[in-house]
Amino acid sequence: MKNNFLETVKGKLVVSCQALSAEPLHSSFIMSRMARAAKQAGSVAIRCNSVVDIQAIQDETNLPVIGLNKVDYDDSPVYITPTMKEMRAVASTGAEVVACDVTGQKRPHGEKLADIVNQMRQEFPDTLLMADTATLDNVHEAMDLGFDIIGTTMHGYTSDTDGMNIADDDFRYLKEVLKTADRPVIAEGKVDTPEKARRCIDLGCHAVVVGGAITRPLEIATKFINAVNA
Numbered sequence: 275m276k277n278n279f280l281e282t283v284k285g286k287l288v289v290s291c292q293a294l295s296a297e298p299l300h301s302s303f304i305m306s307r308m309a310r311a312a313k314q315a316g317s318v319a320i321r322c323n324s325v326v327d328i329q330a331i332q333d334e335t336n337l338p339v340i341g342l343n344k345v346d347y348d349d350s351p352v353y354i355t356p357t358m359k360e361m362r363a364v365a366s367t368g369a370e371v372v373a374c375d376v377t378g379q380k381r382p383h384g385e386k387l388a389d390i391v392n393q394m395r396q397e398f399p400d401t402l403l404m405a406d407t408a409t410l411d412n413v414h415e416a417m418d419l420g421f422d423i424i425g426t427t428m429h430g431y432t433s434d435t436d437g438m439n440i441a442d443d444d445f446r447y448l449k450e451v452l453k454t455a456d457r458p459v460i461a462e463g464k465v466d467t468p469e470k471a472r473r474c475i476d477l478g479c480h481a482v483v484v485g486g487a488i489t490r491p492l493e494i495a496t497k498f499i500n501a502v503n504a
């Protein structure tokens with residue numbers, strides 16, 4: 275099977291459709307309709323969480339997906355597709371890309387990322403692997419391990435990067451990532467306006483993922499409420 279994901283998304287927007295169990299839109303059906311709306315608008319791929327959501331979105335849209343599986347474990351802060359079990363489950367859906375945390379933090383059960391990558395290459399040789407990184411060190415680790423795609427997903431979401439925003443100082447961090455990476459970079463995380471999404475592409479990102487600003491109405495409504503009530 276030829277995996278055309280990178281060609282399909284080049285220079286394009288990917289919409290992330292995710293709602294965790296504590297969120298108001300938590301439902302595979304609703305996520306599939308979010309994905310339908312994204313497709314109608316022109317999104318060429320969808321990023322989505324959990325096997326059931328991935329399957330519902332594949333059935334609804336027939337678009338390629340970046341799949342992940344968020345799971346919390348007691349012995350690790352890593353939650354995006356943290357172990358081989360989740361990696362295998364996501365890849366088994368036929369997701370074109372499997373995304374996982376690459377933040378240098380200890381994984382559940384002491385699993386090693388290098389072992390996970392090796393195992394994935396053996397079991398799913400056509401599946402692309404996306405590294406959800408937070409720092410330039412993480413970008414180097416992802417490249418050393420042979421990840422196919424570098425994502426900025428976790429920048430601003432780890433103890434090292436808490437409070438940071440990809441758009442700070444005209445995307446200074448993203449520019450560093452682009453200089454460092456020798457493979458496709460997908461900008462992701464807090465890209466919350468069309469202008470910022472466009473800027474990511476103009477700076478040289480392979481693609482850009484936007485989630486909450488499109489598919490999380492609680493987040494969107496809160497911004498409006500806060501502005502009006504200020």
Ligand SMILES: CC(=O)N[C@H](C=O)[C@@H](O)[C@H](O)[C@H](O)COP(=O)(O)O
Nearest residue numbers: 290427431463464465484485486487
């Ligand atoms: C940090 C983390 O867990 N990020 C998750 C990764 O899949 C999602 O919750 C985000 O919505 C996604 O990365 C898109 O980002 P934004 O919603 O900011 O456009």
